[in-house]
Amino acid sequence: MSTLDPLSLRLFVSVAEAGTIAAAAEREHIAAAAVSKRISEIEAVLGVTLLRRTNKGVALTAAGERLVALAHRALHELDEVAVQMRDCAGGVSGLIRIAANVSSVVQFLPGEIQAFAAQHPRIQIQLEEKPSIGVVKAVADNAVDIGVFTSVPHGYDVQTFPYHQDRLILVMPAGHPLAQRKAVAFADTLAFEYVGLPSDTAISQQLTRAAHAHARPVNLRIQVTGYDAQCLMIAAGLGLGVMPCAVARQQAAKLGLSLVELTDAWAERDLLLAVRSLDALPVACRMLVAHLCGV
Incomplete structure (x- = not known):
């Protein structure tokens, strides 16, 4: 060769x-x-x-x-050629690769991507779910075109744009000792057991940092891989959980969960959109960036 x-x-x-x-x-x-x-x-x-x-x-x-x-970039360009040549009769076509954290996938992206896809039927979209740090790394490595992640320290050379805000909330079984409170500081929950998410997720890392600030650990009773399983384990009485408010509200009614506001400033989070270089993106990708965050 x-x-x-x-x-x-x-x-x-x-x-x-x-x-x-x-x-x-x-x-x-x-x-x-x-x-x-x-x-x-x-x-x-x-x-x-x-x-x-x-x-x-x-x-x-x-x-x-x-x-x-470099290989990711070259192979993506070849895929882009194949997609555009397959149908160049009219309208914008192309392939967009997205990596997104679970919070954005669960709360915001489905409806927004559906609206974009309806307007641009010739554009293909590949969506992969990753932890926030993995999202930014995938963008920096050119493994994806667009990343959506919770604002976390990362050190990668990427452009970022505001996307959405979400708020974290404390979730517990209805009979929990904290269930009657309207709001609670995270430090006051550390005496209780938790149902946690994987350690590489932004939420788990935030809870660990917040607990360390009080010189205490998060008392994990069980660790699960996603919000659905977390809510089921909380409903079974295995501990507290922290998750985005919109996700918690979807599950609270059907599982009989109680939701209590967190008073900590970090409970208000920024979701960001990342690209390597907006100017270097293919047309289809720039159109989706504009659709998602108005850039």
Whole structure:
């Protein structure tokens, strides 16, 4: 192989995402030896080492990390060509890749994307749910075009725009000792057990920071992967939970949950939209950014 080709790049990205050559080969329905050969050929063409083999799989070198970002960009451009050439008879077409945190997916994006899709039927949209930090990293790596995330410290070089605000609220079973209060400070809840979300979510990280500020831990009784499971566990009496107010209200009536306001300033959160460079985005992506936040 004297030059790079799309298949080799796709296989390399698959190895980087899967963590092992065997897993990537299974996902791509190709022999592991063929995948390994492709990676070796890429390394020979570029003159760099992309992967380090370990007893747990493979790890990307610095050159490998950079190639992943470049490969995402190149493959996206090829996908964009295919989409636009498939139907260029009229109207704007294209492919938009979005990563968004669960709060925006549950509360805001479905209706807003539906309205955009109705106006632009030739534009395809891929939506992937990630934790907020993962959203910003995906944008910085050019793995997605647009990210929606809760404002958190991240250190990535991206452009951000205001999207929405949401408010966190305390959720508990109706008979809980705090259920009769109109509002409560988070510090006053730390004596009770919690039903928590994964540790990489913005909410879990905020609760941990707030608890550390009071030199106390969050007493996790059980940890679940999403709001639906969290509400069910709270309804079963396994602890308190913190979640966006709009989500909590959807579940409160049917599960008999009580909602109590948090008095802490951090309970009011900003949701942001991120892109690598607004000016460099394809037309379809810029149109969706304008639709979502008026940029």
